[in-house]
Amino acid sequence: MSRLQVVSGKGGTGKTTVAAALALALAREGKRTLLVEVEGRQGIAQLFETEALPYEERKIAVAPGGGEVFALAIDAERALLDYLQMFYKLGSAGRALKKLGAIDFATTIAPGVRDVLLTGKACEAVRRREKHGGFTYDYVVMDAPPTGRITRFLNVNDEVAGLARIGPIHNQAQAIMRFLKSPDTAVHLVTLLEEMPVQETADGIAELRAAELPVGRVVVNMVRPHVLDEAAVRAASGAHREAIADTLASVGVKGGTRLVEPLLEQAAEHAQRVELERAQREALDAIGVPSYELPYLGDGADIAGLYRLAKELRGQGVGA
Numbered sequence: 316m317s318r319l320q321v322v323s324g325k326g327g328t329g330k331t332t333v334a335a336a337l338a339l340a341l342a343r344e345g346k347r348t349l350l351v352e353v354e355g356r357q358g359i360a361q362l363f364e365t366e367a368l369p370y371e372e373r374k375i376a377v378a379p380g381g382g383e384v385f386a387l388a389i390d391a392e393r394a395l396l397d398y399l400q401m402f403y404k405l406g407s408a409g410r411a412l413k414k415l416g417a418i419d420f421a422t423t424i425a426p427g428v429r430d431v432l433l434t435g436k437a438c439e440a441v442r443r444r445e446k447h448g449g450f451t452y453d454y455v456v457m458d459a460p461p462t463g464r465i466t467r468f469l470n471v472n473d474e475v476a477g478l479a480r481i482g483p484i485h486n487q488a489q490a491i492m493r494f495l496k497s498p499d500t501a502v503h504l505v506t507l508l509e510e511m512p513v514q515e516t517a518d519g520i521a522e523l524r525a526a527e528l529p530v531g532r533v534v535v536n537m538v539r540p541h542v543l544d545e546a547a548v549r550a551a552s553g554a555h556r557e558a559i560a561d562t563l564a565s566v567g568v569k570g571g572t573r574l575v576e577p578l579l580e581q582a583a584e585h586a587q588r589v590e591l592e593r594a595q596r597e598a599l600d601a602i603g604v605p606s607y608e609l610p611y612l613g614d615g616a617d618i619a620g621l622y623r624l625a626k627e628l629r630g631q632g633v634g635a
Contacts, residue, residue: 316341316634317501317531319441319494320456323465323519324505325512329536331358332616333505333609334458336624340633342382346453349440350375352388353433354460359386364618372440378625385452389436391429430471431488438494454634462504462519469495469502470526501531506599508535508592517602533604537611541589607631 320337324330335350342348349372352359357367363375368388376384443451460468473492494500502523506516516533523530599606609627612620629635 316454317499317529318450318452318454319437319500320454320531321459321465321469321500321502322456322505322534323459323462323502324534324536325462325515328505328507328512329616330461330505331356331458332362332621332624333503333534333536334456335359335362335616336609336621336628337503337633338384338454338456339376339378339621339625340628341454341456342376342378342384343629343634344380344382346378346382346634347451348378348382348384348454348456349452350384350386351437351440351455351457352386353437353457355388355390357388359388359458362616362618362621376621379622387436387440389433391432430468431491434469434471434495435487435491438491441494441499459502462515465502465504465519466522466526466528469528496527496529498529500529502528503531503534505534505536507537508595510591510595513595513598517598520602520604530604533599533602533606535599535606535608538608539588539611541592607633 320341322330322334322337324333331352338348338350350359352368359375360366360368363386365375368386370388370390372385372387374383375386378384437455437457440452441450441455445451459465470492473488504516504519506512520530520533607628608631609624612623614620616624
């Protein structure tokens with residue numbers, strides 16, 4: 316399985332929740348996973364009910380079997396200071412540049428620099444080794460920008476490499492791009508069984524493929540169980556009204572006759588949603604990308620919910 320797992324998706328599809336569950340699923344039986352945030356929203360801290368993440372790798376969870384999940388909120392300015400120290404040994408001079416505003420300029424104005432720093436920091440974590448030679452982390456999971464920006468975010472290293480044709484910036488951008496386009500990287504897109512997220516997922520996959528970036532899986536999130544289809548609703552709303560009322564009365568529900576119509580209306584809405592979701596499944600199947608499915612969590616994505624989603628992913632082969 317690819318060691319860098321990038322998770323994107325349309326806003327509102329739960330990509331941060333999926334990234335967190337994926338990190339837990341991969342951190343099994345002694346494995347170590349780093350969960351990286353690049354948008355500055357502190358969504359990971361909220362999910363794991365911990366304080367805001369600093370610019371340092373911090374353990375936030377233990378997975379079944381003793382694996383560990385660490386988290387890092389990458390700050391572009393701090394990443395640039397790291398870069399200046401690594402390649403130019405600026406040290407205190409780099410901090411002086413920050414005071415002068417040069418760091419802020421580079422990370423907000425200079426084209427592509429910010430995204431290079433963010434992706435570069437994640438790639439560095441993937442490749443980092445301990446003194447004994449083993450990798451520091453078995454997997455790195457990136458909670459990446461939304462689908463509409465993911466290809467440009469990952470492909471920006473090509474643009475910077477084209478602008479800086481020699482020197483450390485060129486070399487680093489090229490190295491990052493080679494890694495992002497290699498089998499060591501997989502880009503997953505999170506969607507719901509709704510028309511707009513599915514269409515954006517299809518468009519995102521087409522863009523990733525055009526940029527020769529490795530598409531991983533489609534993660535269908537918040538899947539609800541299908542109880543009734545339209546045929547069942549039509550049957551119930553026909554000659555079975557009295558039987559429904561009698562059944563409600565038999566289990567002690569008072570006023571069952573008055574409840575029949577509202578129940579049938581809700582059943583019809585459910586059946587309509589089932590048919591719409593069936594159409595969206597067909598659209599996803601046509602893309603030709605394998606998928607994972609995660610259930611809708613009625614109580615929300617709390618810690619217990621994250622562990623449940625991680626178990627679902629493991630059951631579907633994640634990390635096997």
